[in-house]
Amino acid sequence: MASAAASTAAAATTQAARGGFFRRRIATPIKEGTQALIRDYRDVFVNMAKDARDRPFLAALKLAAAGTLAYACVETPDEHSFESRLMDSASDIIECAGVHNEKSNNYVQRLMALRGEGRLGYLYLGPCAIMYEKRKKEGTEVFAADYMPWRLEIKWIWDHIIEWGYFQQWPQLEAMMVDYDIVDE
Numbered sequence: 804m805a806s807a808a809a810s811t812a813a814a815a816t817t818q819a820a821r822g823g824f825f826r827r828r829i830a831t832p833i834k835e836g837t838q839a840l841i842r843d844y845r846d847v848f849v850n851m852a853k854d855a856r857d858r859p860f861l862a863a864l865k866l867a868a869a870g871t872l873a874y875a876c877v878e879t880p881d882e883h884s885f886e887s888r889l890m891d892s893a894s895d896i897i898e899c900a901g902v903h904n905e906k907s908n909n910y911v912q913r914l915m916a917l918r919g920e921g922r923l924g925y926l927y928l929g930p931c932a933i934m935y936e937k938r939k940k941e942g943t944e945v946f947a948a949d950y951m952p953w954r955l956e957i958k959w960i961w962d963h964i965i966e967w968g969y970f971q972q973w974p975q976l977e978a979m980m981v982d983y984d985i986v987d988e
Contacts, residue, residue: 875930880968882925885934888973889914892980899983907983914965914976926960934973936963 855862892911896903917923917936926933938959966975 872930875969878970879927879930879932880971880973881927881932882923882934884971885925885966885968885973885976886918886923888976889918892976892983895980896983902985904983904985907979910976910979917965923965924960931967931969933960933964934966934968935960936965 851862851865889911892907893915896908896911914923920939922937922939924935924937926935966973968974
């Protein structure tokens with residue numbers, strides 16, 4: 804009984820000496836990363852403070868631009884928001900089946916078909932996001948390597964962009980749904 808209590812006490816002492824799981828795996832890496840970031844950018848912050856005293860208008864302009872950029876990065880819409888708006892748009896068009904705008908219907912049906920095939924891709928770019936059409940997989944490419952040079956992939960994405968999203972909005976989809984319930988003449 805005494806040896807079991809001694810081993811439990813020894814285990815508790817070594818755990819406390821090491822700092823525990825939370826401290827070792829979470830708190831310490833965050834603390835060290837923050838300290839390294841401050842150490843790396845200390846000169847930048849000092850120069851910004853000196854520049855703010857010398858040119859306050861320019862410093863305020865830079866601060867406003869940085870704040871806007873940070874806000875845009877936080878408010879970038881995600882893939883789920885695009886898909887939920889797409890589903891809402893499809894259900895809105897279905898509700899007015901006899902009197903819908905053909906242009907809106909074709910656009911939404913094309914996106915729904917791509918979604919059904921699993922060919923809608925999402926790319927996060929910081930202040931904005933892109934929904935693009937992925938390449939169609941051929942049955943003969945089962946054993947082919949999945950390597951593609953970056954230049955070709957960027958060119959492919961650029962040519963197949965479906966939507967740019969920013970500030971929690973998908974403007975192309977919203978623009979196509981403005982008059983979805985008015986019949987084209």
